[in-house]
Amino acid sequence: MINHEDLQLTDDDVLEMYRLMLTARRFDERTWLLNRAGKIPFLVSCQGQEAQQVGAAYALDRERDYTAPYYRDFGVVLALGMTVKDLMMQAFAKAADPNSGGRQMPGHFGSKRLRMLSGSSPVTTQVPHAVGVGLACQMNNDQAISFVTLGEGSTNQGDFHEGANFAAVHKLPVIIMVENNQYAISVPLNKQVACEKISDRAIGYGMYGETIDGNNPLAVYQAIKKARDRALKGEGPSLIEAVSYRLTAHSSDDDDMTYRTQEEIDQAKEQDGLHTFRQYLVKKNILTDQIESEMEAAIKAEINQATEAAEKAPYPSVETLYDGVYQ
Amino acid sequence: MSVLSYIEAIQLAMKEEMERDEKVFILGEDVGKRGGVFRATDGLYEQFGEKRVIDTPLAESAIVGVGIGAAMYGMIPIAEIQFADFILPAVNQIISEAAKLRYRSNNDWSSPITIRAPYGGGVHGALYHSQSMEAIFANQPGLKIVMPSSPRDAKGLLKAAIRDPDPVLFFEHKRAYRLLKEEVPETDELIPIGKANLVREGSDITVISYGLMLHYVKEIANELATEKEIDVHVLDLRTVYPLDQAAIIQAAKQTGKVLLVTEDNKEGSIISEVSAIIAEHCLFDLDAPIQRLAGPDVPAMPYAPTLEKEFMVNKDKIKQAMIDLALF
Structure with missing residues (x-):
């Protein structure tokens, strides 16, 4: 494994990265319980992708850069400043949801304050948006970059191609990170693409492409950090493919046992980034038993408080249905 | 007052808005060096440079989608679709994104983009260079659709569209471009959108x-x-x-x-x-x-x-x- 010291990350940094990953996981687990208890109608899961999400977000300038996260990016948005309470308000479709005021499904993120573009459900429309932000950064000599994520299945969409090509032609400060979790709902990677790696597609656009271990947050951090440096130097966009595995069903309405086996999932769990990064931190004596139990307790308390607050919070009032169609 | 054709009025509206506000820029196919296949952006590349009059790759969804992204950043894009008939690859960006962005973000984000496209027939354009496309978009709250009938209206409405805080589809009749001529005031006339x-x-x-x-x-x-x-x-x-x-x-x-x-x-x-x-x-x-x-x-x-x-x-x-x- 890459050493965090070699990346100029402190022990506190990596501990914070782990805390964010663990928060995303524990939040996700709680929403499954809430869904099965009939308290929230729907969820999409981030389990298995927290390492790449937090690793990538940590490599950004979180005071400056723009992001267009896709619907599984709970790790990204937590690292960027969305709180557990914010996300729980979204899960319950409450008026206090900062992403959409309860208008959109869970996982549809957006916050102008955090420079996080609002996302929709048709996949990959966010890629041209992120490229447009990159164009605007370039036009304004803004020392910020635009970071966008999507799933591997989404790289088949026209908007991926159109956006990536545009960014490459104009050498825009854009990072496109594909979170390859092996499945587009039920359809496995080999029925989505015939190329060996998603990052091979970068060749066709004339941009930098790289495939990395998405289970290793330090590898992702390193790749995104370098991509960011290239972008700011005017060397153009990068296509980074982070490979991991989707550990849960696609959503609360999906039954993944209809298209894959428990053995396959169990095998993937051994590579789970949350698990392997924990081992790394334990081995480095950064994550002690005491720190870990305090961390778990603090996260649990935060999620409990957020759940309670969100359950009690009001839904948007009916008069607001008509607001925000036009200015 | 000077006599302008419909297309000269459109060109002048864009020129004036780009002089007024540095955030206004144009993107589309052949809009730069060529000045547009109908010459609607004639002279603007020379005046404002390639960074503000951008020749894009031939890909309509990117023209609109990149425009929306730049608008989210705070820019004011004017996206040209070369013929209204070719707007269909961008429909997802227009209907799922531009039209719904303000609503879905609970008024947090907005998309003040103007999308210009020549429509209409009677020019030997056959099936795919003659169509009227407005009805496809005319049940999408969040969008505005403007279709001027004269040079004076074209100028005043286009300036209003560019300054509008929401997405506007601006359909220009391609036969009107050189057919219609009239006196257009040299003042900064804005014609309100939403009013007949x-x-x-x-x-x-x-x-x-x-x-x-x-x-x-x-x-x-x-x-x-x-x-x-x-x-x-x-x-x-x-x-x-x-x-x-x-x-x-x-x-x-x-x-x-x-x-x-x-x-x-x-x-x-x-x-x-x-x-x-x-x-x-x-x-x-x-x-x-x-x-x-x-x-x-x-x-x-x-x-x-x-x-x-x-x-x-x-x-x-x-x-x-x-x-x-x-x-x-």
Whole structure:
């Protein structure tokens, strides 16, 4: 494994990265319980992708850069400043949801304050948006970059191609990170693409492409950090493919046992980034038993408080249905 | 005041807005060095440079989607789709994204983009360089659709569209580009979006239309006043979505006899909605069934001149429909 010291990350940094990953996981687990208890109608899961999400977000300038996260990016948005309470308000479709005021499904993120573009459900429309932000950064000599994520299945969409090509032609400060979790709902990677790696597609656009271990947050951090440096130097966009595995069903309405086996999932769990990064931190004596139990307790308390607050919070009032169609 | 063609008025509107605000920029196919295939952006590349008049790759969804992204950053993009017929690859970006961005983010984000596209037939453009595309977008709250009928309107409405805080589709009739000329004020005139324009007061029949067809309607109304003493009330919709319902209702009540004209295919067209508004509000004021004059319900106009002419609504057809209604 890459050493965090070699990346100029402190022990506190990596501990914070782990805390964010663990928060995303524990939040996700709680929403499954809430869904099965009939308290929230729907969820999409981030389990298995927290390492790449937090690793990538940590490599950004979180005071400056723009992001267009896709619907599984709970790790990204937590690292960027969305709180557990914010996300729980979204899960319950409450008026206090900062992403959409309860208008959109869970996982549809957006916050102008955090420079996080609002996302929709048709996949990959966010890629041209992120490229447009990159164009605007370039036009304004803004020392910020635009970071966008999507799933591997989404790289088949026209908007991926159109956006990536545009960014490459104009050498825009854009990072496109594909979170390859092996499945587009039920359809496995080999029925989505015939190329060996998603990052091979970068060749066709004339941009930098790289495939990395998405289970290793330090590898992702390193790749995104370098991509960011290239972008700011005017060397153009990068296509980074982070490979991991989707550990849960696609959503609360999906039954993944209809298209894959428990053995396959169990095998993937051994590579789970949350698990392997924990081992790394334990081995480095950064994550002690005491720190870990305090961390778990603090996260649990935060999620409990957020759940309670969100359950009690009001839904948007009916008069607001008509607001925000036009200015 | 100087006399400008419809396309010169459009070019001037963009030039003035780009001089006024550095955030305004243009992107599209062939808009840069070439100045646009119709020359709508003529001279702007030379004046503002390649960073503000951007020749994009040939990909409509990116033209609109990149524009939306830049608008989210705070820029004011004018995206050109070379022919309205080619806007379809960008429909997801227009309907799922631009139209819904403000609403879905609970007023946090917005997309102040203007999307210009030449529409309309009668130019030997065949099926895919002749269509009217407005009806496809005209039930999408969050969008505004503007279709000017004269050079002066084109300039004032385009400037208003560029300054509008929400996405505007701006459809320009390509036959009007060099056909229509009139005096256009040199002042910074803004014509409000969302308001119809009463262009002629009359007492016998009401004709409601927009775009190039409205120009023909005006001409014929003047002819009928002298030739047949038919006094025509003419309303220009200017904005075809959302519609100015109050102006439509008032214009229909004025004479009780209403003719609606569009160049588009008839079923599900803009005038179908105008007809429904009148039917809902003006039943007891009507002295004749609402008449609709439109293109036939065939997919689009063919290349052969005989078939194109048969498809197109023209001055003869409009004149006959107006006389028939007056005599009803």
